[in-house]
Structure formats: C-alpha cells, structure tokens
Amino acid sequence: MSGAVRLLMMGLVAGSAAWVGLAAGERGVTSDGLREAAVAQIAVLMGREAVAMPGPEPTGPVIYWRHPDGLPEWSATERQTDNGRAFLPVRASEDLSLDPETAPAATGTGERRILYYRNPMGLPDTSPVPKKDSMGMDYIPVYEGQDSDDGSITVSPGKLQRTGVRTAEAVLAPLAAALRAPGVVVLDERKVSVITTRADAFIETVADVTTGSTIRADAPLVTLYSPEIAQAIAQFVTDLRAEGRPRDGARQRLENLGVPAEVIDRIADEGRPTVSIPITAPREGVVLERMAVEGMMAQAGETLFRIADTSTVWVIAEVPEAALMAVTKGVEVRVTFRGLSGQPVTGRIDTIYPEMDMTTRTGKLRIELPNPDGRLLANMFADVEILLTGAPVVQVPEGAVIDTGDRQVVILDLGEGRFRPQPVTTGQQGGGMVEIVEGVGAGDRVVSAATFLIDAESNLNAALAALAAPEADQ
Structure with missing residues (x-):
C-alpha cells in the first residue's frame, strides 16, 4: 500500500472516530457500543462488510x-x-460488581464451606452440587453462616450499597403524635343575652340598631308602655306620697316586672309616675337578632333583641370515638380556619362533653379562643390539631414497619451485614414515627429503607433452608 493511501486511511479512521465519539456523547452509548459503531463506520467508508472486534465471551447468569x-x-x-x-x-x-469475590468450595481449613446451591431465579429448588437451570443460569452457592433457622440473612456491603439500605435506632422518647379533627366556631353561651318583656306591652319607639350592629352596654333599645307596669308605678307613687317613703313591696313589684333600677330611683326622687319605660342593652356586643317593631304589641316573654359578646368564641371539635380516650382536658391545640389565612391560633381544650353522637360516633371538645377583632364568626369551619404528648415510648421510623394487614414486622440489624425479621406490636403514630409496644427495645437498630428487599430475601432464605436438608440427605 502506497504512502498516499496510508495517509488517506488514517484520515478516514480519525474522522470516523470523531463522528462516533460525538454520537456516543449525545446518546450515552457504552464503550462496547462505541467500539462496534466505530468498526461499522470504518467498514462503510472503505466499502467492506463490518466485522465485530474480537472480545471475551460474556459468562455467568x-x-x-x-x-x-x-x-x-x-x-x-x-x-x-x-x-x-x-x-x-x-x-x-x-457488570461491575460491588460484592466480594465468590469463595470456592472449602478445600482446607480457613475457607468457607458451601452448604448447597439454590435456584438463581428464587424458586424453591436446591442442589447439593453445582448445576444450571433450564435457562443455563448457574445455581448460586449458599455458604456456611449464610443460612439460619431464625430467618436471618447475611448481605454483602456491595449489595447493601446498591439497594440503598439504611438503618435507624429505636429510641425511647415521648411520641410527638398529632390528632386532627374538624371543628366549627360557636358563640360563648355565657355571653349571649335575650331582651324580653315581663308583661304585655306596646312598643313605642325602637333605637336605630339592626341585626349586626355593635352596641355598648346600657345603650337604649326600646321604650314601651305596659298597663300592668303603669298600675304598679301608680301604687308605688301613692305609697310614697302617703307615707313619705316607698314600701318595699311596691318597689319589689316594679323590679319583678323588669323596670330598670335607675327608672325606679328617678320616680322615687321626683314623686311623679311615668308612662314610657326605657329598656337598655344589658351588655356590650353585636345584635344577633332584632324582633322589635314600633307600634307592635309584645306579649310577656316575647323576644325583642338577642345580643352576644363576641370578644371570645368557642370552637367545637368532633373527635372519633377510638381516639377520644387519648385526649385529656388542658391539652394544647392548634386551630386553623379555612376562611382565614395566617398562623394557627393556639389554645387549650377547655371541656370534653360527656356524651357521644349516636350518628357519627364522635365526641365533642370545646376550645375557647380570644376574638378581640371579631374575625372569627359563628359557624365558621376550623381544623383542629391536638398535640398528644405522654410518657416516653419506644419508637421507630414509619418506613421501618412492614404492615401485612394481619401482622407488623421490622428488620433488625444484627451487625456485620446480618439482618432478621422481627414481629412487633405497634401503637400510636405521629411525627413520622411509630410506637413499638412489643418486639423491639430502645437501642436496637432497624432497617428504615429498602425493608421489603431484605424481608423478601429473608423469607426466601428460610424457605430454601427448610428444603435443603431433605434434599441433601438423599
């Protein structure tokens, strides 16, 4: 081959390698794929059929x-x-394996002894000698110390790293559990007043207040005329003029009919009867209801106004029956309101109602909250978070517990790559932790991630160990 031809071939090889390298970088091709692509590209440029570069034949399963x-x-x-x-x-x-080199069968002291070989696909099939399955895959050796009657397994550091196994320590501490319950805002029953008449009366005037108006204490509401009250006032004045002082019985009668004390004192000072009796607000608050109309005839006991002090309100929360026993009076709660944005309001459980709702099977809790700006309105929905704190308990991360429905299991870390499934009894949950009532003690290490992988391998190992003994005896 002449020098010019050799120079041309070197240029073609360099250009092909550069093109293939660029394509490999864009598509993430492996080194083997890069080699094959380079050979194919050179063959195309030279007009020949591509021949694969020789390499070692891959072995193993x-x-x-x-x-x-x-x-x-x-x-x-x-x-x-x-x-x-x-x-x-x-x-x-x-493949690049992170596992240690497979040890051969024991030929002398100091080497691990192979107990049996198990199916590479996880089938319940073992063999006392090396063999292949129907797909040509080699059976996997099980060494002495890897099998255990208690279901424990030994996992190599490389496999632990690949599967992402993480462990955590069971700790003894109060469980930061939180119970969430729906609630609704209601008015404080102790700060609601109803204004009525104690005798039949005619409403003469009504103050300029409507439903939703905010009024102060002793603000005028209505003036009324009542024949029964007028008769009692006349008797009071007659006794005053005849004896120079009012009789106690006459004054008591006026008080019983609902005449304000200041009106009675004014009549006693002036010595003259009055016809119109003013009725004032007994407390500061918001008018919830106005039924009084000028000129109406109000019967005794009929509601004229309903006024509530909204400076404090109640939140009534409904807690499921199963969780009610864990709640005690005085426990701290955080309340958020769906209609309001901002930080939760902190309060405490003031009262636990002594009965259950027959329909919803829930119990009611009462939380008293300040409402100085009046933003909390009656019948507003709320979300109540009850912070349950009690005695220290053994707890593990939620991801460490495998719940099969009829049992709960954790994977104990026995050290040096050994793991064993351990049945447990769980309790409350909260803050990403689960209470362990029985099965694990404080200080034990449990697998908190990739638990299902180790549990599956442990169950498989226990099943294979149970099958290995009868087959080895044959």
Whole structure:
C-alpha cells in the first residue's frame, strides 16, 4: 500500500472516530457500543462488510437487561423498546460488581464451606452440587453462616450499597403524635343575652340598631308602655306620697316586672309616675337578632333583641370515638380556619362533653379562643390539631414497619451485614414515627429503607433452608 493511501486511511479512521465519539456523547452509548459503531463506520467508508472486534465471551447468569442503544435504561426482566427492539442481556461478567469475590468450595481449613446451591431465579429448588437451570443460569452457592433457622440473612456491603439500605435506632422518647379533627366556631353561651318583656306591652319607639350592629352596654333599645307596669308605678307613687317613703313591696313589684333600677330611683326622687319605660342593652356586643317593631304589641316573654359578646368564641371539635380516650382536658391545640389565612391560633381544650353522637360516633371538645377583632364568626369551619404528648415510648421510623394487614414486622440489624425479621406490636403514630409496644427495645437498630428487599430475601432464605436438608440427605 502506497504512502498516499496510508495517509488517506488514517484520515478516514480519525474522522470516523470523531463522528462516533460525538454520537456516543449525545446518546450515552457504552464503550462496547462505541467500539462496534466505530468498526461499522470504518467498514462503510472503505466499502467492506463490518466485522465485530474480537472480545471475551460474556459468562455467568443474566443479571439485568440494558437498552440496545446504550441509553440509561435498564430492566430486571426481558422487555422491548417503544419501537419493538429487544433489550440486551447483561451477564455477571459484564457488570461491575460491588460484592466480594465468590469463595470456592472449602478445600482446607480457613475457607468457607458451601452448604448447597439454590435456584438463581428464587424458586424453591436446591442442589447439593453445582448445576444450571433450564435457562443455563448457574445455581448460586449458599455458604456456611449464610443460612439460619431464625430467618436471618447475611448481605454483602456491595449489595447493601446498591439497594440503598439504611438503618435507624429505636429510641425511647415521648411520641410527638398529632390528632386532627374538624371543628366549627360557636358563640360563648355565657355571653349571649335575650331582651324580653315581663308583661304585655306596646312598643313605642325602637333605637336605630339592626341585626349586626355593635352596641355598648346600657345603650337604649326600646321604650314601651305596659298597663300592668303603669298600675304598679301608680301604687308605688301613692305609697310614697302617703307615707313619705316607698314600701318595699311596691318597689319589689316594679323590679319583678323588669323596670330598670335607675327608672325606679328617678320616680322615687321626683314623686311623679311615668308612662314610657326605657329598656337598655344589658351588655356590650353585636345584635344577633332584632324582633322589635314600633307600634307592635309584645306579649310577656316575647323576644325583642338577642345580643352576644363576641370578644371570645368557642370552637367545637368532633373527635372519633377510638381516639377520644387519648385526649385529656388542658391539652394544647392548634386551630386553623379555612376562611382565614395566617398562623394557627393556639389554645387549650377547655371541656370534653360527656356524651357521644349516636350518628357519627364522635365526641365533642370545646376550645375557647380570644376574638378581640371579631374575625372569627359563628359557624365558621376550623381544623383542629391536638398535640398528644405522654410518657416516653419506644419508637421507630414509619418506613421501618412492614404492615401485612394481619401482622407488623421490622428488620433488625444484627451487625456485620446480618439482618432478621422481627414481629412487633405497634401503637400510636405521629411525627413520622411509630410506637413499638412489643418486639423491639430502645437501642436496637432497624432497617428504615429498602425493608421489603431484605424481608423478601429473608423469607426466601428460610424457605430454601427448610428444603435443603431433605434434599441433601438423599
């Protein structure tokens, strides 16, 4: 081959390598794929058929499948791409393993002894000698110390790192549990007043107040005329003129009919009867209801006004029957209101009502809250968070508990890569933690992440150990 031809070939190889490298960088192709692509590109430029570069034949079982184009996509089972191309198998010799080298069968002292070989696909099938399954995959050796009658397993550091196993220590501390319950704002029953008449009367005038008006204490509401009250006033004045002082019985009668004390004192000072009796507000607050109309005839006991002091309000929360026993009077709560933005309002449980709702099976709690600006309105919805704090309990992270429905299990970290499933009895939950009533003590380490992987391998290991002994005896 002449020098010019050699120079031309070197240029073609360099250009092909640069093109393939650029394509590989954009598509994430592996080094093997890069080599094959370079060979194919050079073959096209030279007009020859591409011949794969020789390389070692991959051995060992298939551990996963990769994308045919070298994209960062993998699968634990056989699958296809969106365009119907099959994923490529990756065998054990092709993968970077973080596990220690497999120890051979024991040939002398100091080496681990192989007890049996188990099926690589996890089937309940073992063998006392090396063999392959129907797919040509080698059976996996189980060494002495890896099997245990209590279901414990030994996991290598490489596998722990790959599976993301994390552990946490069971601690003895008060459980920061929180119970959430719906609530509604109601008026303080002790600060609601109803204005009525104690005798039949005619309403002469009504003050300029309406429903929703804010009034002060002793503000005038109505003036009325009552024949019965007028007769009692006349008797009071007659006794005053005849004896120079009012009789106690006459004054008591006026008080019983609802005549204000200041009106009685004025009549006693002036010695003259009055016809119109003023009625004033007994407290400062908001007019909730106005029924008085000028000129109406009001019968004894009929409501004219209803006034409430809204400087404090109640929040009535409904707690499920199962959680009510954990709530005590004086416990701190945080209340948020759906119609208001801002920080939660802090309060305490003032009263636990002594009965359950037959329909909803809930109990009622009462929280008293200040309302100086009047923003909390009656019948407003609220969300109540009850902070339950009690005696210290053993607790673990929520992710450490495997709940199968009929039992709860945690994975104990025995140290040196050994793990064992441990049945537990759980209690309350809160703050991302779960109370452990029985099964784990303070200071024990439990798996808090990847628990299902270790639990599955532990159950499989226990099943294989149970099958290995009969087969080895044959």
